[in-house]
Amino acid sequence: MPAGDQAETRRIALIAGNGSLPAQIADALAAAGREFRMVAIRGEADAPTRGRADAELGWGEIGRLYSFLKTTGCRDILLIGGVTRRPDFTSILGDFGTLKRLPTIIRALTGGDDSLLTKVIRLFEDEGYRVVGIKDVAPQLLASSGVLGRVQPSQDDWRDVELALRATEKLGELDIGQAAIAVGGRVIALEGAEGTDAMLQRCAELKRIGRVRAKGRCGVLVKTAKPNQDLRVDLPTIGPVTIDLAQAAGLAGIAVEAQGALVAERDEALRKADAAGLFLVGLDLSPDAGTSDR
């Protein structure tokens, strides 16, 4: 990067998957006066994202993507939003730019989810681009430390937080999932490939059928990053839907890692949490963090 090329003045390309996050990031960047262009991933990006995108490209159009980055002068890239369908081999057989890079791309597409994302980053970096994260461009969207809403966790809630946190740490060591639910002093659900939302729905069902018994609002969802998770492309995220599902599951609250998780649609999420009587906390998990706030 040339000297004097201030990071905060570089134009950013948002490469946008599904969900409402790409539009929120676009809003945050616009509010901060940051220049950006948006590319919607075909088959993933939702209508509002596609509506404000400068281009829409499929998995096979890597060549066109690089042309877009070049002509728009974007050298920073933010990969944002969900990708539900992992591209299969045939869908990447696209334009010439793709074919040219095929050997590298094929190598990148093999292996687990996390190494895939890491390799996608490397694909961009190998061509001189910089992959940034939300932390770099819109840190105000990350969870801050402490109790975020109006509801305070009880002592029992903190015990469940500790239990579920220990479970997510184990999950992380195995590079499996990011989230766990503890209810009444017992971990009852661990996230695998199903994702956090499906796990919350399972928790609601377990309570409904009496397999997990709890009196009143009880239990905690903890969601943290895995040790090797690249937060630039894979940030633990909660939002209004998470709050709704946690409420439906009869949980008392949600805990995420401060500075290490995104609270999507923050105002709406906090409003819902307060209204439902759910707590929302950001845990300071940095090695030098005291335990006095917990």
Added chain:
Amino acid sequence: MPAGDQAETRRIALIAGNGSLPAQIADALAAAGREFRMVAIRGEADAPTRGRADAELGWGEIGRLYSFLKTTGCRDILLIGGVTRRPDFTSILGDFGTLKRLPTIIRALTGGDDSLLTKVIRLFEDEGYRVVGIKDVAPQLLASSGVLGRVQPSQDDWRDVELALRATEKLGELDIGQAAIAVGGRVIALEGAEGTDAMLQRCAELKRIGRVRAKGRCGVLVKTAKPNQDLRVDLPTIGPVTIDLAQAAGLAGIAVEAQGALVAERDEALRKADAAGLFLVGLDLSPDAGTSDR
């Protein structure tokens, strides 16, 4: 225990929860010429169990249970079958024998699942009874070591076995679940309070919606005991239903711990596994086990 009181001649009381296991154990004991009496747990035991039970007792009838054990001369107890509904406080307020023991019972009913079972055992042992396991009375029902059916695991299958096994070990350290599923080199599901069957159904759904991608029959269910699990009362179990669900989930096979898991309805389970092309293996996890068979 008095000298000369041979364990294999002592009359056993089967205290039977739900599922087909109590009847199978009764068959195995009858075939081996062991004397036994069966008590069906009201609200848990299925009709076939209740049909051959000598008594049916509810959670609150602890006093009656002890009378039954005394009059039938049973001093060994086998707790067998599932218990779906954890007894709540009110349902144990039963007969005089229960009330007399209430302080002890209340202490036993607090805490996690495992400690509860351990404490239930202690309740019996404190009154001079011996709680035995399937290993003690019908070891032939446990999984043996090696490939149990006709289908052999491939090298990829063994890799998934190793991965899922490592996950169940972590789960065990946290005293959470007993089972995990790995597909194509990735752990995709971990068992929490939902149980193995529900986890297998989730795996089928994850494949159906494309969230887990696998070509052909692929992936392994591994089910092992937790480190502190008392195998006398809580033995990892698979059976024909497990095979059906593993088949529906598109898995390649199932691995359990040799001598540490029950294969319920073994003949039927093996027949189904062979017919579905699923492997079934017993892993020798004893500390001095070589790895040559894996």
